[in-house]
Amino acid sequence: MPPNTALSAFGFTDLESSLYTELLRQAPATGYRLSQRVGKAPANVYQALKVMEQKGVLLASNSSDPVTYTPIPPAELFASLKRDFDRRHGEAFKSLSAVYQPTRAEEFFQLRSVPHVIERVRAMIAEAREIVLFDLFPAIFDLFAEDMEAARARGVTVAGIAYREEHAGPTVPFNREAAAFVGDGWPGVGVLVVADGAQQLMAQLSLDMEHVLNGLWSDSIFQSCFLHSYVAAHIRLVAFRADPTDPLRDLSLQQAQPPGLQMLMAQRDGGAS
Numbered sequence: 512m513p514p515n516t517a518l519s520a521f522g523f524t525d526l527e528s529s530l531y532t533e534l535l536r537q538a539p540a541t542g543y544r545l546s547q548r549v550g551k552a553p554a555n556v557y558q559a560l561k562v563m564e565q566k567g568v569l570l571a572s573n574s575s576d577p578v579t580y581t582p583i584p585p586a587e588l589f590a591s592l593k594r595d596f597d598r599r600h601g602e603a604f605k606s607l608s609a610v611y612q613p614t615r616a617e618e619f620f621q622l623r624s625v626p627h628v629i630e631r632v633r634a635m636i637a638e639a640r641e642i643v644l645f646d647l648f649p650a651i652f653d654l655f656a657e658d659m660e661a662a663r664a665r666g667v668t669v670a671g672i673a674y675r676e677e678h679a680g681p682t683v684p685f686n687r688e689a690a691a692f693v694g695d696g697w698p699g700v701g702v703l704v705v706a707d708g709a710q711q712l713m714a715q716l717s718l719d720m721e722h723v724l725n726g727l728w729s730d731s732i733f734q735s736c737f738l739h740s741y742v743a744a745h746i747r748l749v750a751f752r753a754d755p756t757d758p759l760r761d762l763s764l765q766q767a768q769p770p771g772l773q774m775l776m777a778q779r780d781g782g783a784s
Contacts, residue, residue, distance in 0.1 A: 521592055523568075526551060526559045531568055531582055539572060539579035567591060615730050622726030628702060628714045629654065631728055635706040636662050636669075644742040645671035646703040648693055650720060652678050671742075672749055684750040689764075698778045699724050708732070708739040 514535075518528035529549045534540060540548075546556040560580055563569050568588060572579045582588075622628050636643055636658040643662055647655065652673070659669050670682035674693045679685035686693075693701070699715040711734065714726040729735065764772055 523566075524559065526555065527563055527568070530556065530559055530563065534569060534580060534582040535585070538581045539575075541577045541579055543577065545580070615732075617731045619727050619729040619731070619734075622712070622714060622728055623723055625716060625720060625723055628712070628716065628723060628726055631712055632702065632704050633658050635704055635710055635712060639667050639706040641707055642668040642670075642739075643707075644705045644739060644746065645669075646701065646742060646745065647671060648697070648701045649675045649678065650700045650718075651702060651716070670746055672746055682746075684746065686749045686752075688752060696776060698776065703738075703742065705735055705739045705742055708736045711735045711738045713738075 514532045515529045516525060518531055519525055523531070526549070530545055533545055533548050542557045542560055543553055545560070546553040549556065560569070560571070564571050564580075568583060570581045570583065572581065622631060632655060636655065639662055643659070645655075645659075652675070663669050668682070673679040673683045673685045674690045676685050699717060700720055702712065702714040702716065705711045709732055710728070710730045712726075712728045715724045716722065717724055
């Protein structure tokens with residue numbers, strides 16, 4: 512992010528952001544000198560400086576003629592911005608939460624952004640009262656580790672599948688058979704979570720986790736219970752799969768290699784990100 516536009520995301524105009532950056536580079540400075548440095552009309556610069564002084568972004572020295580301006584340090588500015596954001600965030604959250612009435616749509620909804628997927632998963636874990644089941648690829652596993660531990664701490668059963676040994680635990684068996692397949696062969700980063708048999712999320716992110724390739728969330732009780740049953744069976748299967756004599760081991764996706772999987776793999780081989 513260029514310094515001259517760094518403050519634009521915090522409610523400052525481009526001119527105000529440029530003036531603050533110039534003052535950081537060299538201060539104190541007069542309004543006229545600043546107008547030359549940013550290439551803007553003096554009248555516009557003086558108006559912006561007045562607003563910035565009211566916002567507490569800079570200090571004006573009235574002991575000199577003409578008036579000179581000095582910026583407050585970035586650490587002080589951003590501490591102030593954070594306090595103001597936290598205050599407004601709290602007020603808005605309280606106000607909107609007071610009128611929110613949760614509803615159950617019993618439908619599927621598409622998720623189109625990575626932040627939406629991540630925050631929806633976190634909300635599902637936080638709302639869970641009894642049980643959360645998951646199948647998370649290694650690239651995204653750690654992102655939800657604290658959320659999972661917080662759920663366990665309040666008595667929620669949390670179980671899933673690990674594709675790295677360091678992610679495994681008493682209720683999270685290590686899927687050694689699929690570890691390399693998931694890490695090196697699959698054309699995306701998989702996310703599958705079921706909470707309380709009441710809501711589910713299935714998503715595939717691009718390998719750089721910048722885009723959602725497929726993303727669905729549903730509060731359908733029937734579908735969520737069905738998926739819960741599937742994920743629970745998969746977790747138990749992974750836990751028992753250590754037996755090399757298992758006559759059903761060839762039914763697994765990576766062993767059976769059905770046509771649909773081959774088409775998915777072709778997406779990665781063809782350069783899909």
